[in-house]
Amino acid sequence: MTELTKLTLAEARDGLVKGDFTSRELTEQHLTAMEQGRELNSYIVETGEIALEMADKADHMIKAGNATGMTGIPIGVKDLYCTKDVHSCSASHILNGFKPKYESTVTANLWQDGAVMLGKTNMDEFAMGSSNETSYYGPVKNPWRATKENGELGTKDYVPGGSSGGSVAAVAGDLAIASTGTDTGGSIRQPAAFTGLVGLKPTYGRCSRWGMIAFASSLDQAGPITKTVRDAAIMMESMASYDIKDSTSVERTVPNYEHALTQDIRGMKIGIPKEYHMDGMPKEIEKLWQQGIAWMKDAGAEIVEISLPHTKYALPTYYIVAPAEASSNLARYDGVKYGLRVEGDSLDGMYKNTRAEGFGHEVKRRILIGTYVLSAGYYDAYYLKAQKIRTLIAQDFAKAYEQVDVILTPTSPSAAFPMGEKSDDPIAMYLNDVFTVPASLAGLPAISVPAGLSSDGMPLGLQFIGRAFDEETVLRVAHVLEHAANFTAKPKVWWGDK
Amino acid sequence: MAKYIQGATGEWEVVIGLEIHAQVSSEAKLFSGSSTKFGSEPNTQVSFVCSAMPGMLPTINEECIRQAVRTGLALGCKINLRSVFDRKNYFYADLPQGYQISQFKDPIVGEGVMEVTLEDGSTKDIGIERLHLEQDAGKSMHDQHPTQTYVDLNRSGVALMEIVSMPDMRSAEEAGAYFRKIRTLVRYAGTCDGNMDQGSMRADVNVSVRRPGAELGIRSETKNVNSIRFMMQVIEFETRRQIDLLEDGGEVAQETRQFDPATGTTSSLRSKEEAHDYRYFPDPDLLPLEFTQEFVDDLAKSLPELPDAKRARLISEFGVSEYNASVLVAEKENADYFEELLGELARKTGQDKVKIATQAANWVIVDLFGALKKLSKPITDSPVSIVHGAELLALQIDGTISGRIAKDVFEIMLESGNGPEKIVEEQGLKQVSDTGAIEAMIDEVLAANQDKVEKYRGGKDKLFGFFVGQVMKKTQGKANPQVVNQLLRPKLDG
Numbered sequence: 001m002t003e004l005t006k007l008t009l010a011e012a013r014d015g016l017v018k019g020d021f022t023s024r025e026l027t028e029q030h031l032t033a034m035e036q037g038r039e040l041n042s043y044i045v046e047t048g049e050i051a052l053e054m055a056d057k058a059d060h061m062i063k064a065g066n067a068t069g070m071t072g073i074p075i076g077v078k079d080l081y082c083t084k085d086v087h088s089c090s091a092s093h094i095l096n097g098f099k100p101k102y103e104s105t106v107t108a109n110l111w112q113d114g115a116v117m118l119g120k121t122n123m124d125e126f127a128m129g130s131s132n133e134t135s136y137y138g139p140v141k142n143p144w145r146a147t148k149e150n151g152e153l154g155t156k157d158y159v160p161g162g163s164s165g166g167s168v169a170a171v172a173g174d175l176a177i178a179s180t181g182t183d184t185g186g187s188i189r190q191p192a193a194f195t196g197l198v199g200l201k202p203t204y205g206r207c208s209r210w211g212m213i214a215f216a217s218s219l220d221q222a223g224p225i226t227k228t229v230r231d232a233a234i235m236m237e238s239m240a241s242y243d244i245k246d247s248t249s250v251e252r253t254v255p256n257y258e259h260a261l262t263q264d265i266r267g268m269k270i271g272i273p274k275e276y277h278m279d280g281m282p283k284e285i286e287k288l289w290q291q292g293i294a295w296m297k298d299a300g301a302e303i304v305e306i307s308l309p310h311t312k313y314a315l316p317t318y319y320i321v322a323p324a325e326a327s328s329n330l331a332r333y334d335g336v337k338y339g340l341r342v343e344g345d346s347l348d349g350m351y352k353n354t355r356a357e358g359f360g361h362e363v364k365r366r367i368l369i370g371t372y373v374l375s376a377g378y379y380d381a382y383y384l385k386a387q388k389i390r391t392l393i394a395q396d397f398a399k400a401y402e403q404v405d406v407i408l409t410p411t412s413p414s415a416a417f418p419m420g421e422k423s424d425d426p427i428a429m430y431l432n433d434v435f436t437v438p439a440s441l442a443g444l445p446a447i448s449v450p451a452g453l454s455s456d457g458m459p460l461g462l463q464f465i466g467r468a469f470d471e472e473t474v475l476r477v478a479h480v481l482e483h484a485a486n487f488t489a490k491p492k493v494w495w496g497d498k
Numbered sequence: 499m500a501k502y503i504q505g506a507t508g509e510w511e512v513v514i515g516l517e518i519h520a521q522v523s524s525e526a527k528l529f530s531g532s533s534t535k536f537g538s539e540p541n542t543q544v545s546f547v548c549s550a551m552p553g554m555l556p557t558i559n560e561e562c563i564r565q566a567v568r569t570g571l572a573l574g575c576k577i578n579l580r581s582v583f584d585r586k587n588y589f590y591a592d593l594p595q596g597y598q599i600s601q602f603k604d605p606i607v608g609e610g611v612m613e614v615t616l617e618d619g620s621t622k623d624i625g626i627e628r629l630h631l632e633q634d635a636g637k638s639m640h641d642q643h644p645t646q647t648y649v650d651l652n653r654s655g656v657a658l659m660e661i662v663s664m665p666d667m668r669s670a671e672e673a674g675a676y677f678r679k680i681r682t683l684v685r686y687a688g689t690c691d692g693n694m695d696q697g698s699m700r701a702d703v704n705v706s707v708r709r710p711g712a713e714l715g716i717r718s719e720t721k722n723v724n725s726i727r728f729m730m731q732v733i734e735f736e737t738r739r740q741i742d743l744l745e746d747g748g749e750v751a752q753e754t755r756q757f758d759p760a761t762g763t764t765s766s767l768r769s770k771e772e773a774h775d776y777r778y779f780p781d782p783d784l785l786p787l788e789f790t791q792e793f794v795d796d797l798a799k800s801l802p803e804l805p806d807a808k809r810a811r812l813i814s815e816f817g818v819s820e821y822n823a824s825v826l827v828a829e830k831e832n833a834d835y836f837e838e839l840l841g842e843l844a845r846k847t848g849q850d851k852v853k854i855a856t857q858a859a860n861w862v863i864v865d866l867f868g869a870l871k872k873l874s875k876p877i878t879d880s881p882v883s884i885v886h887g888a889e890l891l892a893l894q895i896d897g898t899i900s901g902r903i904a905k906d907v908f909e910i911m912l913e914s915g916n917g918p919e920k921i922v923e924e925q926g927l928k929q930v931s932d933t934g935a936i937e938a939m940i941d942e943v944l945a946a947n948q949d950k951v952e953k954y955r956g957g958k959d960k961l962f963g964f965f966v967g968q969v970m971k972k973t974q975g976k977a978n979p980q981v982v983n984q985l986l987r988p989k990l991d992g
Contacts, residue, residue, distance in 0.1 A: 082553045095552065102546055104553060211553040217782035246555050247784050325782055328585050331596020332550040336649070347591055347647070374587070374777035383779060 004029045005174040009073055009231035012177055016062055016072045023062070023072030026177075027055040027116050030074045034118060034175045036496030037143075042160075042169035044079050044137045045087040046119040058114040069234035069258070071114030076121040076170040076179035081107050081222075082211040083117065090213040091135040092125045094333040094358025096340040104211025105243045106180065106222045113238045118176050122166030125360045126330065127187055127215040130432035132165020133423045134362040140165040142195060142416050143173035143491040147457035153492050158416045158458065161191030161432070167225045168195040172491055178226040178235055182212060184219045185318050186412075186436025189448035192225055193411035193461025196450040196489060198478070199225050200232045203469045204443030205250035208243030214329040216322035217248075219440050229449060229479040233257035236471060252469060260472035261479045266300030268477065271404035275311035276435060278413060285410050285460065288452050292408055292462045295484035296477070304404050308396040313389045314438040319430060320373050320386035321441070326363075327370025333358060365426065394442040401467050406477050409435050411448040411461035439465045449478045450487040459489070501669050502710055505741045512737045513714060514667035515704040516729075518680055520659045520690040521634070521697070522565045528633050528657035529556030529599065536696050540639075540650035548655035550594035555783050562657040563787065565689040566606050566631050567797050569659055572687040572804055573680070575610030575626055577794050583631075583784045587777040592636035592649050600660075602778040605630035606787065613806070614675040615824060624676050625664030634658050659690065665704065665714065670733040677701065677726050678828070682805050686830045700724040705736040707744065715740070716750040720757050720764050731762045739764070808833055816840065816855035825863050831877045835884060836862050842888035847895050854895060861891055865905070869912055881912055890918040898922065899929050902975055931978040933985060936969070939977070940986055943968045954990055965990065 004026045007015065015021055031048050051074060058072035082088045082100040089095035103111070111117070124134040132140040142158040160169045164181035171179050172195035181188035183201035192199025200223045207222040214220060224235035237258070242251040272293060277286065293303055335341035335354030342353035359367070373382035400407065413434055422428045439446040445468070448461040462481060466474035502509035527534055530547035547554045570577050584602040607629035613621050636654035638647050661680060667673045681699060684690035691698050701724075706717035718736055723729045740750045754773070755764040780786075803811070805827040812823040812833070827833045840858050844851045866887065870877060882890075890907060893899045899907060899922055907918050907927065914921070922928055930936060943965060944951055954961040969982050 088552070090552070098552065100551060100553070102551070209553075210555050213552045214783075245557060247557055248782075324779060328587050328597050328777070328779070331587060331589065332552070332594060334589060334591075334596060336591050337549060337594060338551070348589075351589060371777065374779055376775045376777075379777075379779070 005033045007177065008227045009178050009234055010228065012073055013067075013069055013071075013234065017067055023055040023058040023074075023116060024052060026072065027051050027074045027118070030118055030176060033173075034170075037173050037175045039495040040141045040143060040169045040173050040175070041138050042122055042140050042166040042173065042175060043076065043119040044089075044091060044122050044135075044166070047086060047117055050086070051116050051118050054111070054116040058116060061114045068113040068238065070110055070238045072116060073114075073177050074116040074118045075110070076118050076167055076176040077107055078123050078164055078167050078180050078182055079120040080123060080127055080182050080213045080215075081180060082213065083107055083120065086117075087120055088213065089136075089339075090126045091123045091137055092333075092358065092360070092363065093136040094340050094355070095213075095338070096358070098339050100211075102211060105208035105241065105245065106212065106239050108211075109241055110180070110238050115238065118170075121164070121170055121179055124163035124165065124187075125363050126213070126326070127163035127182055127184055127220075128326070128362050128366055129162040130186070130190060130429050131159035131417070131419075131422065132162040132191070133159060133419065134162075134360050135165075136360060139419060140169045141419070141495075143169055143493075143495070144195060144416065144458055145491070145494060153494060157419045159194070159419050161194035161412075161416060163187040164191050164199075164225060168192055168197055168199070171195070171197055171225055171227060173493075173495070178224060178231055180222060180239070181225045182215075182220055182222050183436075183440065184215050184221075184322060185440045186433040188223045188225060189436050189446060189461070189463060190412045190432055192448045193450070193463075194416035194459065196459035196487065196491070197225055197227060198229050198232045198447065198449055198482070199223065200236055200447045200471070200474070201439070201445065202236060202240060202471050203250075203445045205248055206240045206252075206445070206469065206471070208241060208246040208249045210243055210245040214325075216325040217329060218325060219322060229447075229475060229482045230258060230261055232447065232478075233261060233475050236475075250469070255472060257471060257475055260476045262476060263480055263483065265296070265477055265480050268301045268406070268473075269304050269404040270296050270301045270477065271304050271306035271400050271407040273306050273308045273311065273400070273407060273409060275308050276409045278434065281410075281413050284454055285413060288460050288462065289408070289410050292451055292481060295481055296408065299480045299484065301477070306400045306404060306407070308393075308400060308438065310389060310392045310396050311438055314393055314441055315430060315434050317386045317389045317393065318433065318437040318441060319369070320382050321390060323366040323370035324373050324383050325370070327367045327374065330359075330363070330367060362426075390441050393438055397438075397442045397444060397465070405467075406473050407465040408477075409463045409465065411435060411463040415454040415458035415460055435463060444468055445471045445474050447474050447478045449481050449485070451481065451485045452487070453489060459487075503707075503737060503741065505745050507745050509710055510707045510737075510741050511710045512668060512733065513665050513706050513708065513717075514669075514673045514733055515665035515717075516663045516667070516673060516677065517702040517704070518661040518663075518677065518699060519701070520569070520661060520680075520684050520692075520699050522562050522631075522657035522659055523689055523691055524559060524561045524565060524657055526559050526561070527655040528559055528562050528631065530559075530655055532655065534656050538652055540648070540652060543652040544654065548594070549651055550596070556599060556781070558784065558787065559657070562631060563606070563789070564797055565657070566629065566659055567794055568687045568801060569661075569684055569689040570607030570610075570629055571794070571798050571801055572683045572689070573607070573610050573612060573626055573629065573661070575629060576608035578604065578606055578608050579789060579791065579794070580604065581606040581630075581787045583781045583787065584778045585781045586632075588774045590635065590638075591647060592638045592651070592654070594636065594651060594654055598633050598635065599781055599784070600632035601630035604786075612676070612679060614672065614679050616671060616675055619820070622672055622675075624666045624672070627662045627664050629659050629661045632658050632660060665706075670730040673703070673733055674726050674730050677729060679805075682828055686802055686804055688802075694725050697724060701729055703729055703732045703736075705733055705740070706750065707737060707740045716752050718750065718753055718755050718764070720755045721767065723757050728757060728759055732757050732764060735763055802830070805830075805833075815851075817852045818855050818859050822856070822859040822863060826859065829877070832862070835877050835880070838884045839887050839891075842884055843891050843895075846888055846892040849895065854891070857895070858891055861887070865908055869908070873912075881915060882908070886911060886917050893918055893922060897929060897931060897978055899927055900975065900979060903927050903929065927976060929978045930973050930976045931981050933981060936973075936977055936981055937985055939969055939972050940965075940982070940989055943972065944989060951990065962986070962990065
């Protein structure tokens with residue numbers, strides 16, 4: 001039998017419907033690959049039994065002619081999603097052993113459509129990180145390794161990006177057809193770029209946040225991580241829904257995103273924000289961006305230089321707003337109700353012991369930042385000002401979309417970096433998010449598409465940012481770029497016994 | 499009129515502000531579908547949302563919003579068409595989220611002014627600063643285990659309205675009148691049951707003192723006072739304590755205090771330095787709350803007649819005295835009982851309501867309220883129905899029984915639950931108005947007391963009452979006193 005793990009989601013869907021193979025076969029092959037790929041540490045929990053049950057159910061659906069785009073597709077689920085009776089801890093020790101009695105809306109949508117859960121994927125603790133090095137369950141390794149000057153594959157471990165590091169490593173390493181990610185400031189797009197995958201963060205409000213363990217409520221958004229743009233379109237349609245249980249989800253019909261993939265972008269206006277040419281940005285990133293612009297032109301789009309003047313404030317704004325919300329969102333992890341409890345000689349003592357042991361360094365750092373910026377006397381100078389700038393950033397985009405249909409930028413200022421390289425330097429780490437954060441603050445849909453390789457053979461991505469609720473345009477241009485880039489590279493398998 | 503307090507070194511003025519927490523009457527909690535029923539087994543009314551499970555989100559219960567708007571309208575305050583829910587962050591074991599969802603900068607209800615009536619009949623305007631919605635916390639139970647505290651989350655997430663006054667009150671009496679009026683209004687509006695013994699209403703009491711006309715003094719805040727009587731005790735105690743402190747050359751500390759009902763005193767809970775920094779910020783899980791003026795107008799139309807309007811109507815329409823009207827409208831159920839009774843009585847006697855309203859009001863306030871108080875029963879559970887009450891009054895008005903007999907009949911009604919007509923019939927209590935029979939009895943009395951007749955005729959007018967009494971005695975109180983009077987006088991006067 002062919003290696004079913006190599007299939008794209010669309011190919012797997014077509015093969016399942018045609019009866020070339022069953023979901024059980026597809027799932028079993030993935031479970032085997034997962035076993036061999038444990039070195040990547042992309043899964044925290046493997047749910048093989050559940051997967052096979054779901055696969056059998058999916059096979060019945062397919063036989064009965066009730067298949068949807070996701071039926072029978074084995075996927076990884078980021079540990080941040082609450083999945084009923086299955087480990088859901090956001091990769092934090094403080095939720096030690098927590099198994100919810102409820103299913104998040106997004107995963108419930110996927111299971112409703114017949115998708116198959118392979119396991120819970122690793123991530124930065126509470127989605128705080130850009131390298132997946134902050135997980136309580138250890139760092140995730142990027143399936144990609146840099147090529148040495150002599151052309152041989154290096155032996156150094158690289159980060160997969162974060163926070164959805166496990167989700168991308170699983171898909172890039174062919175341990176899942178696709179996976180769910182979540183994006184607060186770039187946590188889908190940056191890791192997708194680091195691993196040669198497509199990562200789509202939809203408009204804020206497109207997916208329900210109900211049952212997603214909150215990091216920063218005004219920014220968190222679910223989205224797919226896939227091998228191709230078409231796969232992203234198929235999976236997005238299943239994940240998106242209006243949900244009365246989430247006051248911030250938006251009541252809008254979910255279109256058939258796959259229909260948006262027409263390959264026709266003639267006459268479309270594509271904005272190039274001049275503020276994204278950053279000092280010190282590697283030349284190859286700039287070069288890739290220029291290449292992307294050329295591909296768009298070749299496809300008949302019109303390139304328009306635009307200005308997003310408040311871009312330089314986006315990163316500091318994000319690192320005020322997100323920690324502020326996180327400091328409050330994470331207050332519920334206090335040892336009283338669920339998860340970890342470390343006893344103390346008083347209630348305060350128990351709180352201190354539990355939170356000291358339960359949270360990792362990065363989470364503590366952000367709780368402290370968030371507590372600080374909300375404190376009496378600092379609120380106006382930090383939180384309130386950040387909210388005002390956030391409004392200005394959103395206005396920058398609104399103004400730009402009077403001129404253009406979509407905006408093209410790099411996804412990340414660099415390719416994946418070696419493990420440990422930035423883990424002691426939070427500022428350097430935060431800079432990873434410089435291109436992804438503005439769209440998050442404005443709540444806009446954005447996608448990262450693999451567009452090329454760095455000089456040492458690591459994947460690089462380009463990002464499209466669209467108008468609110470215009471995921472269709474974002475997917476359409478991404479599809480064109482994907483076609484032009486013809487990115488076919490795969491990581492050489494160095495893990496397991498291969 | 500300013501009421502100053504005499505201290506050892508001169509006069510002082512007390513300044514009082516109240517934050518009243520009123521539990522919204524609603525089936526479900528503010529942000530979850532869990533029930534709000536009082537007195538259920540611990541932790542049986544707890545959803546994933548009110549236990550703050552990971553990934554759970556609040557969604558607004560619209561009925562709680564309507565209740566807050568109704569309350570704002572009843573209090574005569576400005577309704578804000580846009581308001582914002584904020585998070586108030588602090589740690590406590592019975593606060594599962596680690597924050598309380600409240601309203602900080604933009605409350606649902608804004609300013610208003612409320613007129614209260616004081617005991618001497620004077621009135622006073624007291625400003626209301628705002629009303630905002632917030633979640634209640636759970637309950638910590640410290641008496642269930644020798645070393646551990648148990649937490650009951652049934653109350654967690656129940657909707658509260660916090661009604662904040664201006665510092666406009668100048669005596670415990672004014673504060674009492676203000677609190678009572680708010681309680682009356684929320685009960686009329688049906689937005690809070692006002693059951694203080696179940697914790698449905700409680701107050702944080704802010705007290706400071708100053709020299710008349712001086713700047714505001716430093717205040718203390720006494721938390722969670724759960725009766726009007728206790729609140730007045732807090733004010734009296736704090737006033738005295740602060741004046742004594744200042745007169746001894748000390749300073750009042752800005753602090754949070756607690757009240758001990760056993761001793762009637764307050765003690766320090768935490769100082770300003772220990773005060774929480776609540777780090778308020780808009781709750782990103784909830785959109786700003788926006789509604790239209792039509793929404794407000796519809797709610798205004800659905801409000802019942804409020805006590806001030808009702809009081810004015812009882813006075814103008816039925817000629818009820820101001821005092822009686824005030825007493826009757828204090829509880830909507832009382833006013834309703836009275837009005838229904840009056841209607842029934844008018845129908846029965848064919849008399850104009852104006853003529854009989856005072857008698858009916860007096861009976862409700864004196865006889866019925868007295869009996870209910872003795873029985874500790876609310877009027878809604880009155881052992882005397884409106885129909886029976888009206889029957890009893892009708893029997894007096896048509897002269898079937900005297901006022902004195904009516905009191906006896908009322909006692910029997912309370913005990914037996916029987917109707918007054920039946921009681922009067924069975925026990926032969928009908929008033930004797932037969933002039934022949936009464937005349938015969940008068941003659942007997944006069945014949946038996948010739949000496950006193952002589953004295954009366956000699957100028958001792960006061961003996962008239964003696965003769966009336968004798969006649970009444972002979973009839974066991976059943977003689978119609980008016981008839982007795984009419985017949986007796988000419989006979990005595992000769």
